[in-house]
Amino acid sequence: MLKKLVNGSRVKSPWLIHLDCSSCNGCDIEVLACLTPLYDVERFGILNVGNPKHADLLVVTGTVNHRNQKVLENIYDQMPEPKVVVAVGACGCSGGVFRDSFNVVGGVDKVIPVDAYVPGCAPKPEAIIDGIVLALEKLAEKGKRVDQGIFERLVGTRQAITSR
Amino acid sequence: MNMENLATVALAVLLSPLLGGVVAGLDRKITARLQGRYGPPILQSFYDVFKLIGKERMIVNPWQILCAYVYLVAAMLTVVLLALQSDLLLVFFVLAVGGVFLVIGALAAPSPYSQVGAQRELIQMLTYEPLLILVFVSIYLVTGSYKISEILKFQEPLLIPLALMYIVLGYALTIKLRKSPFDISTSHHAHQEIVKGVLTEYSGPYLAIIEVAHWYETVFILGICALFWHTNPVGALVLVGLTYLAEIVVDNICARLTWRWMLGYVWSTGLLLSFANYTWIYVR
Numbered sequence: 001m002l003k004k005l006v007n008g009s010r011v012k013s014p015w016l017i018h019l020d021c022s023s024c025n026g027c028d029i030e031v032l033a034c035l036t037p038l039y040d041v042e043r044f045g046i047l048n049v050g051n052p053k054h055a056d057l058l059v060v061t062g063t064v065n066h067r068n069q070k071v072l073e074n075i076y077d078q079m080p081e082p083k084v085v086v087a088v089g090a091c092g093c094s095g096g097v098f099r100d101s102f103n104v105v106g107g108v109d110k111v112i113p114v115d116a117y118v119p120g121c122a123p124k125p126e127a128i129i130d131g132i133v134l135a136l137e138k139l140a141e142k143g144k145r146v147d148q149g150i151f152e153r154l155v156g157t158r159q160a161i162t163s164r
Numbered sequence: 165m166n167m168e169n170l171a172t173v174a175l176a177v178l179l180s181p182l183l184g185g186v187v188a189g190l191d192r193k194i195t196a197r198l199q200g201r202y203g204p205p206i207l208q209s210f211y212d213v214f215k216l217i218g219k220e221r222m223i224v225n226p227w228q229i230l231c232a233y234v235y236l237v238a239a240m241l242t243v244v245l246l247a248l249q250s251d252l253l254l255v256f257f258v259l260a261v262g263g264v265f266l267v268i269g270a271l272a273a274p275s276p277y278s279q280v281g282a283q284r285e286l287i288q289m290l291t292y293e294p295l296l297i298l299v300f301v302s303i304y305l306v307t308g309s310y311k312i313s314e315i316l317k318f319q320e321p322l323l324i325p326l327a328l329m330y331i332v333l334g335y336a337l338t339i340k341l342r343k344s345p346f347d348i349s350t351s352h353h354a355h356q357e358i359v360k361g362v363l364t365e366y367s368g369p370y371l372a373i374i375e376v377a378h379w380y381e382t383v384f385i386l387g388i389c390a391l392f393w394h395t396n397p398v399g400a401l402v403l404v405g406l407t408y409l410a411e412i413v414v415d416n417i418c419a420r421l422t423w424r425w426m427l428g429y430v431w432s433t434g435l436l437l438s439f440a441n442y443t444w445i446y447v448r
Contacts, residue, residue, distance in 0.1 A: 002217075003218075005214050006214050006215065006217055006218035007218070008211075008214075009210070009211040009212070009213075009214035009215040009218070010215050010218060012205075012208075012211040012215070013208065013211040013212045013214075013215045037199065037200040037201045040196070040201040040202050040203075042192075042196060042201065042203060042204050043201075043202050043203065043204060044204075045204050045205075045208050045211055045212070049360070050359045050360065051277075051359045051360045051364055051367075053222060053364070053365070053367035053368075054360065054367055054371065056215070056219075078222075080219045080220035080221075080222045080367055080368050081219070081220040082218075082219075082220075143218065146218065
């Protein structure tokens with residue numbers, strides 16, 4: 001009963017944190033446009049929080065380079081499970097036009113696992129909302145896996161990593 | 165303790181979070197409408213809390229767990245004591261204990277956002293607690309008792325002799341409900357200059373506990389407001405509804421103040437209004 005309530009609520013209340021990995025700010029403006037009265041993603045319970053510890057959804061824009069790679073990893077690690085990642089924009093998906101640059105690592109998926117990709121330069125707010133809804137389906141699946149004791153295994157993995 | 169009291173306690177403990185959650189949901193809906201948005205469903209606060217319960221436990225310091233639970237128990241106790249028509253001063257001290265534990269939990273984590281938020285929360289408490297005491301003392305001066313059961317026997321609504329004190333209570337209410345312009349330690353709005361202030365390091369189930377505790381506190385404060393028109397249940401309901409609506413409007417039209425402004429503004433206005441009302445009590 002409680003598990004069902006919790007799993008149902010996960011999809012209804014995704015709090016997202018937005019990270020800008022050296023984007024040109026085009027995608028960031030489109031992400032923020034989703035919060036305006038026109039699109040109002042709070043209808044779906046989506047809040048744009050500033051704290052990775054409260055977030056369920058990580059929305060990343062821009063190319064990952066050797067500098068902000070660690071920041072991205074750090075923010076991802078700080079988010080409690082279950083969590084999903086959405087890469088927004090051509091740069092976030094693959095590195096975009098900066099792909100072959102000497103200081104660029106590539107898309108977000110080179111560093112952390114990505115659950116949904118939103119292509120475009122810059123993608124429309126509608127496309128971003130579509131991508132987030134796609135990620136929410138993944139979040140529901142992950143939530144079900146959580147009930148099978150994934151937390152306990154995760155704690156073991158974390159301790160193994162820290163003791164290394 | 166007889167059966168009747170037991171039933172009151174059970175009702176207060178079970179119904180308050182439901183009421184508080186719905187109030188929080190209505191609050192978000194009305195806020196969204198005031199901003200020209202559609203807004204989340206009324207039950208959104210419950211979805212949030214259930215989701216947070218299902219999240220991974222991530223804490224920096226084990227003391228945070230204790231602090232979150234003490235904050236919840238203290239908030240529950242204030243509502244229970246109010247429902248049992250106990251002593252106002254006792255209720256006040258229990259409220260203060262809960263607030264202090266929230267701050268201790270935030271100070272237990274080394275994050276600068278959490279630390280700054282905790283310091284600001286302390287300043288908020290410093291600001292509203294004297295005013296709250298003044299309100300309770302004024303109730304005593306008029307009715308002759310701190311016991312809520314005695315206050316309820318008073319003939320006319322307290323709003324008539326204590327109209328200005330109700331405004332003072334409104335200031336305390338705004339701070340306690342974390343509404344602009346006094347939401348400096350943490351805010352209901354997702355983004356703030358110090359991330360999430362005092363709540364930054366509470367996450368997952370512990371944030372859910374604090375959220376539920378906040379619902380209890382909301383119910384408690386609205387209960388205190390209802391005390392000002394205890395003679396008529398409809399009057400009390402109208403008073404509480406109008407007060408909360410005013411809070412939402414103020415929240416939406418005000419910018420956040422700095423702590424110096426908050427302290428100076430609330431104390432000067434609050435003390436002045438209290439002085440005027442105390443004089444009025446003696447003159448009357």
